[in-house]
Each structure stands twice: as structure tokens, then as C-alpha cells.
Amino acid sequence: MINFELYKVFYLTAQLGSLSKAAKALYITQPSVSHAIKQLEEGFGLELFSRTSKGVVLTKEGQVLHSYVEQAFTFLSLAEDKMSELKNLEGGELRIGGSDSLCKHYLLPYLEVFHAQHPNVKIHLVHGTTPEIVTYLKEGKIDLGVVRMPVNDIQLEVREGILIQDCFVAGSKYRELAGQILSLEKLLDYPIILFSRNSHSRYAITGLFRDHGLVLAPEFELGSVDLLIEFAKTGLGISYVTKQFVTKELEEESLFEIKLDVPIPQSRVGIITLKNMPLTSAASTFIERIPLN
Amino acid sequence: MINFELYKVFYLTAQLGSLSKAAKALYITQPSVSHAIKQLEEGFGLELFSRTSKGVVLTKEGQVLHSYVEQAFTFLSLAEDKMSELKNLEGGELRIGGSDSLCKHYLLPYLEVFHAQHPNVKIHLVHGTTPEIVTYLKEGKIDLGVVRMPVNDIQLEVREGILIQDCFVAGSKYRELAGQILSLEKLLDYPIILFSRNSHSRYAITGLFRDHGLVLAPEFELGSVDLLIEFAKTGLGISYVTKQFVTKELEEESLFEIKLDVPIPQSRVGIITLKNMPLTSAASTFIERIPLN
DNA sequence: ACCAGCTATAGAAGGTGTCTATATGATCAA
DNA sequence: TTGATCATATAGACACCTTCTATAGCTGGT
Incomplete structure (x- = not known):
């Protein structure tokens, strides 16, 4: 198979109609281009250019080759554009x-x-x-x-992200609990709102109660954090949410945290990729x- | 612009899913392929393959590149096929x-x-x-x-071909002229059939008569040699034709040559191409x- | 734990692409 | 014609870069 690099020289020479101009475009000298073209011609056993005193002109066979090489060249140019796009995050x-x-x-x-x-x-x-x-x-x-x-x-590569802390929050309806420190047992007297099953946080808090011989049976099971927050605000119960995600509500005091007498384990965000x-x-x-x- | 030759290595590596296999296919060694791929990757600033213990797999970016290079490769392969076709006269x-x-x-x-x-x-x-x-x-x-x-x-390159000799021929109607040697003047007593104007042979013979102070005025002017022969055969006159082209008729004696007392200049076939x-x-x-x- | 198969790396050597210098040829103008 | 200009071709030298050998490192399977 012919050295693909020669096609680059061939294409530019054909486009510019001149070995010297192609040489300039390629930042090499004219004899190099001459040599490259000759290699192609010898490789095919065909003359590709007709040399004139003004430059070169494609022969019939050269025209045929050019029509193919032109396509190839276009694709390779596009490829390089695309790669640079991906590299510079202008695409992908x-x-x-x-x-x-x-x-x-x-x-x-x-x-x-x-x-x-x-x-x-x-x-x-x-x-x-x-x-x-x-x-x-x-x-x-x-x-x-x-x-x-x-x-x-x-198989996974794990990067450790920030720590997050889950906690129980309630709205104004349970204002009396603000400032108090509740036991897990006592908390169960109130309606509890949890995220749906199969979530990591749900497993974690259920486990904590089980470790204390208790069963955490939620009044509501919701599918989104937004709903957990909303339900707690309107006083439907006490939601178990990630503290960092209710910062705003805690600040504006539409929600307040309910302190417990046992620490809720922190968990960490992990960014995972394939090793x-x-x-x-x-x-x-x-x-x-x-x-x- | 990236060295096109690297795309060849890239393409084969991607196709075969292995540096070593690509190396074999290219009749080079595995480190060479490894080096080539690395050059491409450094050129783009992107990883193109994910290396595993079983070989290599294209990354997302590699897949994008491959889709372009595949097209280019196809065209260049077609080009080489086509060139060999032209070279071996299996096309063109x-x-x-x-x-x-x-x-x-x-x-x-x-x-x-x-x-x-x-x-x-x-x-x-x-x-x-x-x-x-x-x-x-x-x-x-x-x-x-x-x-x-x-x-x-x-501007023309001329290759000299065979010599041809024009002559006057007639059919059986003028059988009495066979064996005689006519002068140009005497010939004019008979109806003359010539090829149409603007033909080389027409100029030649008209010139010969003019050189002898005579005017050659044809009875018929025909556009094809076949007609010249046919008219002569049927006795409509004496045709001026190229001797080599009536060989068959002379042999089978459906025509005979009329000898003249002056030689008719030979002319030569020329094969012309652009210099x-x-x-x-x-x-x-x-x-x-x-x-x- | 070891072997087989793959890729990566380092360093050496050879080949090939590129260079400079020059020749050759065509065109054009005087 | 002659000379000037601009094109490509050729020759030979050099340097770079491809490719090589040898080896290391890694993974997965036996």
C-alpha cells in the first residue's frame, strides 16, 4: 500500500497546479515535492501530471486519482477539525x-x-x-x-467528593421540637417522610434505627427531594433529607433541623468512572x- | 496537518483491535505501531484507544476519528484499485x-x-x-x-506511420484503360470522382493537376471511401482512392488501377499526440x- | 504463583525524507 | 536570435524520524 503521506503532497500539488506552490503550502522545498510525486508515479507505474513551464496539469489518470484523493482528503480534514473540536470542548x-x-x-x-x-x-x-x-x-x-x-x-475508579450529612427536618407545625434533642424512639411518635426505597440514604437511616432495635416505618414515601421538602414545610411530617440540600430552607426558617441524641453517619459523594x-x-x-x- | 501515514496505522489498529495485529498487517513491529498511535494521540491531545490486556478499544474520541478515517481509507483503497486497473488496461x-x-x-x-x-x-x-x-x-x-x-x-508530437499511395481506379465499364498509361490531360476526358473538399488527398491530387497547368473538376464529390469505391465499380466514373484501401477490389478485379505518366506522390500516415x-x-x-x- | 499475551518504554541503527546546489527546459521580451 | 525569468528535474549530502531490538509492566487465566 502506498505511503498515505504522498497523497497529501499529490492533492495539494493538484489543487495548486504547481510543485513549487505545493512546496510552499507544505513548508518543504520544491525538490521534495518533485520527489514525492515521482514516488507516487513510480508506485502506480503511471504518469499523474503533465509538466509544463507554468506548472503541472493532471493527466487523465491523475484526474482519476485526484477525484478519489479529494474525497479522502476532505474526510481527513474534517476529522482533524472534529478532533480539535472535541479537544477544545467545542463539541462532543x-x-x-x-x-x-x-x-x-x-x-x-x-x-x-x-x-x-x-x-x-x-x-x-x-x-x-x-x-x-x-x-x-x-x-x-x-x-x-x-x-x-x-x-x-x-472495575471502578472512585474519586471521593464532599461529605454530606443527612438529617431530619420539620416545618412550623412541629416548632416545639426546635432546640430539643430527641431520641430515635421518641422520633417515631411523629409521622416520618422518607425517600423511596432503594435509595442509599433510605438504607442508611433504616439501618441506624435497626441498630437500636427500632423499626422505622415511614408515613410517606416520596420519589423526589423536592416533595420531601414540600411535605415537611406543610407539616405533613418530618422528612429525612440531606442537610446541604435544604440550606436555603433552614436559613429562611421554613424548615428547622431536629437534633437527635445519636449521630447520623455522614456519607460521601463519590465520582465513579471505569478503571x-x-x-x-x-x-x-x-x-x-x-x-x- | 497530521502525517497521513499515521492514519493508516490508526485505521488498521482500530479494525483489528490490537497493536500487535496491526503491526503484523503492516509488516512492522508492535513498538512502531505503539509509537505511531502515540504520535496521533499527542497530535490531537486526545486518547484514541483504551488499552486492555487483550488489545485496544477505541475511546469515544477514537470512534469519532475512526468514522472519518474509515471513509478516507475506503477512498484511498478504491483509488489504488482504480490506478492498477488503468495501468493494466482493465479500465479507462x-x-x-x-x-x-x-x-x-x-x-x-x-x-x-x-x-x-x-x-x-x-x-x-x-x-x-x-x-x-x-x-x-x-x-x-x-x-x-x-x-x-x-x-x-x-505543439504536436508526430510519429511517422506507413506510406500510402493514392491512385485512380475504375470498374469494368472502362476496361479499355487497363494496361494503358494515361496522361493527366487525357484522364480529364473521363468523369472523375473525388473525396469531399477539405480532405488531404483531395488537396494533393488537385495540386498535382494544377502543377501541370490543369484543373481537376470532379463529376462527383463523395463523403466516404465506400461510396468512392461503389461509384467506380458501377461505372459512374474514375475514383481517386488510396491503393491500400482497395486491395481487395483490385485482387478480385472488380476494380483496376489506371496508370498515369506522372507519379502520384506518396503520403504517409502520421500518429499525432500533444507534445x-x-x-x-x-x-x-x-x-x-x-x-x- | 506462574505463564501467555498484550502494550509501553528505552536506546540504537538504518532508511528515507528533506535539504542545497545545480541542471534543464519553456516562455517571453528585446 | 539572446538573455531573463520561472518552472521542474536531478544529484548528493545530511539529519531526522521511523523502525528495530530488548525489556519491562500489566492483566487474566490456568
Whole structure:
């Protein structure tokens, strides 16, 4: 197979109709171009150019070759443009999986900043449980996942993100509980609102109660953090939410935290990727912007 | 612009999913392939392959690049096939211009042989006067022309072909002239049939008469050699034709030559091409088969 | 734990692309 | 014609870069 590099010289020579001009365009000397063309011609056993005193003209065979090489050249040029686009985040896509509530409350601000800086990178955000996110990763459907630690999977590369703290919050209806320190047992006298099953936080808090010989049976089971907050505000019960996600409500005192006499374990956000699988330019740039451990 | 040769390595590596296999396919060593891929990756600033213990897998960016390079590779492969086709006369075309009667009576046998040997070369035969043929050549509409010498044009490359001899022939009606040697003057007593104006042979013979102070005014002016022969056979007059083209008729004695007391100048077939313009593979092969000087 | 198979790395050597210098040819103007 | 200009071709030298050998490192399977 002929040295592809020769086609580059051939193409430019044909386009410019001159060995010397092609040489300038390629930042090499005219004898080099002459040599390259000769190699092509000898390789095919055909003359490709007719040499005149004003430059060169494609022969019939040269025209045929040119029509093919032109296509190839176009594709390779496009390829280089596209690559630079991907490299400079002027294209491509960022596919992220977020588990539970992390999607909206944790990820969203970073995504907004990223999108503002790289508006041409398409962002795909998929939502799912931690195991689903892991599966998506392994199937190559997403570039990275944002889940709660711990995640134990030998195939995954885990970057530790910030710590988050879950807590119970209530609205004004239960104002009398503000300032008090409740026991787990006492808390059960109130209607409890939890995130739906299969969520990491749900497992964690249920486990805490079980460790104390108690059963945490929620009055409501909701599918979104927004609803948890809303229900608590309107006094339908006491919601178990991530403290960092209700900062605003705590500040404006539409919600207040209910202190317990046992500590609720913190959990950590983890950014997971496939081990040994190179990240896309977009993904690695995005990860750099997320505050880690 | 990136060295096109690297794309060849990239493409094969992607296709085979392995640096080592690509190395074998390219008859180089694995480290060379590794090096080439690294050059590409550094050139783009992007990782193109994910390395595993079983080989390599395209990254997202690699997939994008591959989709472009695949197209380019296809075109370049096609180009090489096509070139070999042209080189081996399994394709392409042969465009010939023949003046006057030379087309049918001189060229045809060679064209038949050529076509039998290279059935995939398309043959275009155009007919015209010598100046027209020359014009076609200069316009690039034909690859070579077959005309009567002399042709004087600085831009033309002329190969001298066989000598041909024109003569006057008649059919049985003028049988009494057989064996006689006529003067030009005496010949004018008979009805003369000539090829149409603007033909080389017409100029030649009219000139000969003029040199002897005579005017050659034909009874008939015909546009084809076949008609000249036919008219002579049926006794409508004495035709001026190329001796070589009536060999059959002379042999079977349906025509006989009329000898003159002055020699009619011979003329030579010339194969003309554009000077400095490389011939197509088909054209140069064809010319080799024509008997020259 | 070891072997097989893959890729990465380092350093050396050879080949090839590129250079400079010059030749050759065509065109054009005087 | 002659000389000037501009094009490509050729020759030979050099330097870079591709490719090589040798080896290390890693992974997965036996």
C-alpha cells in the first residue's frame, strides 16, 4: 500500500497546479515535492501530471486519482477539525449518571457552570439508583457517575467528593421540637417522610434505627427531594433529607433541623468512572471542576 | 496537518483491535505501531484507544476519528484499485481521432485487436478533418490522432506511420484503360470522382493537376471511401482512392488501377499526440501496436 | 504463583525524507 | 536570435524520524 503521506503532497500539488506552490503550502522545498510525486508515479507505474513551464496539469489518470484523493482528503480534514473540536470542548458530549437526589441538588450547579463555559458540549444526565449507574458506566452509556459512597467494585475508579450529612427536618407545625434533642424512639411518635426505597440514604437511616432495635416505618414515601421538602414545610411530617440540600430552607426558617441524641453517619459523594477507560475530554474537564475530598 | 501515514496505522489498529495485529498487517513491529498511535494521540491531545490486556478499544474520541478515517481509507483503497486497473488496461478509455478515410480502412483492424485484448477499455473514435483532429487533441478531447502527413504544428508530437499511395481506379465499364498509361490531360476526358473538399488527398491530387497547368473538376464529390469505391465499380466514373484501401477490389478485379505518366506522390500516415503531454496507459499501448515508419 | 499475551518504554541503527546546489527546459521580451 | 525569468528535474549530502531490538509492566487465566 502506498505511503498515505504522498497523497497529501499529490492533492495539494493538484489543487495548486504547481510543485513549487505545493512546496510552499507544505513548508518543504520544491525538490521534495518533485520527489514525492515521482514516488507516487513510480508506485502506480503511471504518469499523474503533465509538466509544463507554468506548472503541472493532471493527466487523465491523475484526474482519476485526484477525484478519489479529494474525497479522502476532505474526510481527513474534517476529522482533524472534529478532533480539535472535541479537544477544545467545542463539541462532543458529556454523559453523566446521578443517583438519587444528587442529580438535582448536587450536580446541577456544576453542570450549569460547565454548560455556560462549553455550550456546544451536549450534556446527557441520566438518573438512577447506584447499581443502575454502575451498570450504565460498564455498558459505556455514561462517562461518569455521581453516587453516594461507599461503592465497592473492582472495575471502578472512585474519586471521593464532599461529605454530606443527612438529617431530619420539620416545618412550623412541629416548632416545639426546635432546640430539643430527641431520641430515635421518641422520633417515631411523629409521622416520618422518607425517600423511596432503594435509595442509599433510605438504607442508611433504616439501618441506624435497626441498630437500636427500632423499626422505622415511614408515613410517606416520596420519589423526589423536592416533595420531601414540600411535605415537611406543610407539616405533613418530618422528612429525612440531606442537610446541604435544604440550606436555603433552614436559613429562611421554613424548615428547622431536629437534633437527635445519636449521630447520623455522614456519607460521601463519590465520582465513579471505569478503571482503565480513558475519559473523554469533556468528562475529565468536568471532573476537574468538582470539589474532591 | 497530521502525517497521513499515521492514519493508516490508526485505521488498521482500530479494525483489528490490537497493536500487535496491526503491526503484523503492516509488516512492522508492535513498538512502531505503539509509537505511531502515540504520535496521533499527542497530535490531537486526545486518547484514541483504551488499552486492555487483550488489545485496544477505541475511546469515544477514537470512534469519532475512526468514522472519518474509515471513509478516507475506503477512498484511498478504491483509488489504488482504480490506478492498477488503468495501468493494466482493465479500465479507462482510449480516445482516437481519425481523419478522412483512415478511420475505417487503416485504424479499424488495430482497434479490433486492441479491443479484443483489452475489452474493458472503452474506445471512442471520432472522425474529422485533419485540422479538426488537431483541435480535438489540443482541447484534450482525444488522446491521439491518426492523420495524413505532413502535419506542421509545433505543439504536436508526430510519429511517422506507413506510406500510402493514392491512385485512380475504375470498374469494368472502362476496361479499355487497363494496361494503358494515361496522361493527366487525357484522364480529364473521363468523369472523375473525388473525396469531399477539405480532405488531404483531395488537396494533393488537385495540386498535382494544377502543377501541370490543369484543373481537376470532379463529376462527383463523395463523403466516404465506400461510396468512392461503389461509384467506380458501377461505372459512374474514375475514383481517386488510396491503393491500400482497395486491395481487395483490385485482387478480385472488380476494380483496376489506371496508370498515369506522372507519379502520384506518396503520403504517409502520421500518429499525432500533444507534445509534452503524457499519454494514457491505453494510448501509449495502442501506439506501440501501430506499425511505424 | 506462574505463564501467555498484550502494550509501553528505552536506546540504537538504518532508511528515507528533506535539504542545497545545480541542471534543464519553456516562455517571453528585446 | 539572446538573455531573463520561472518552472521542474536531478544529484548528493545530511539529519531526522521511523523502525528495530530488548525489556519491562500489566492483566487474566490456568
